[in-house]
Amino acid sequence: MRMWLMVTLQAAWPCLFGLAMQHYPTTWGHYDMCKSQVYTDDGLTWDYMACQPEAADMTQYLKVTLDPPDITCGDPPETYCTLENPYMCNNECDATTEELAHPPELMFDFEGRNPSTFWQSSSWRKYPKPLAVNITLSWNKTIELTDDIVITFESGRPEQMVLEKSLDYGKTWQPYQFYATDCLDAFTMEPKTVQDLTQFTLLDIICTEDYSRGYVWKYDKTVRFEIKDRFALFAGPRLHNMASLYGQLDTTKNLRDFFTLTDLRIRLLRPATGATMVDEGNLSRYFYAISDIKVHGRCKCNLHANSCVFDKEKLSCECEHNTTGPDCGRCKRNYQGRAWSPGSYLPIPKGTANICVPNNVGPVTRVCDDELLRCQNGGVCVNNIRCQCAPGYSGLLCEKVRCDGEAGCPLSDSYQTSSPSAGIILLLLTLLRSTWALAL
């Protein structure tokens, strides 16, 4: 079992947390602890707080799917030319030879070696039919982005591309950003950059020409989706005011959802051509090749877990606060004393845990006992929280005769529900509850 970010010993946390705070006072990660033990008048108890897993490289946990599935180069083997020099044709791709194969997993392996490893598509040999490729990254789990998505091309960057996301495991898709050398021509959208966005237009979907320039810019190989610039609209240019961002994330569901996804899809629509005319005599100059994709984020656990495990090829939150589910999205059985709610980032820095509480806790919800609050008509008091009524009776203290008939209850039954004895019992119950409430 591959595990990551497992719960660290509670005792070690204050020390580690203190160190982290010293060096990175304003970064993500204020919410590392879900609970801590504190001394109160009642003795040692738990103090609960909002918590979330640390951000990580999410490409370790994804499944990649290509459409069309046979679009990877090398079957049959092909030789490619460079875009810059059509006579330089020494890029060979052969799926049957390890050194010459370019499978999709090479987009997610360790980078930093030279030459880099990369996935490559087959060439645009069917021109003028479009060379369209969808690369889908699936986590089978909701995750939250914490840093820019960065796609590094080994080929020229595409002339047209769309980055999309799904929040429902690939059933529906929404665009994140459009990329083109000419936004108007490709998508009938005015070109914009992330710098054009404001706090009010942060969720706008834009088309940018920043990442699609031709081979003149061949040393600039990356295409980005700018998460940090969007955060900076609330948190300031160096993200120094994260409280402001957290406050917004807490109160604006749309904003939180914007950075949340289960799948990403890179739709490559037109490869780099470096010119307005496509050289039909040498179509092996045109293809896509990607050496690296960076997706940094964290499991979405609704602020109810500080760790996430990867087990049986699936991520899931290690839920605290009496919650359960892959995203800690509901209360555990027997902990449904109040409606489930996500944790809250506010107040800074510990947030609010909004834990799930046991069903019927405390004296306020005491329903029956063997002295003053006796169950009526042969009912039995169960754990002081409910009367188990004899057949034919219902009500809090089994004081009512059950009437199941369609014709309604006979008059005598109605009378019985308001009989003096039941009335006195209910009055006593109300009085006792008030007394308890005052005592609290």
Ligand SMILES: [Ca+2]
């Ligand atoms: Ca690589």
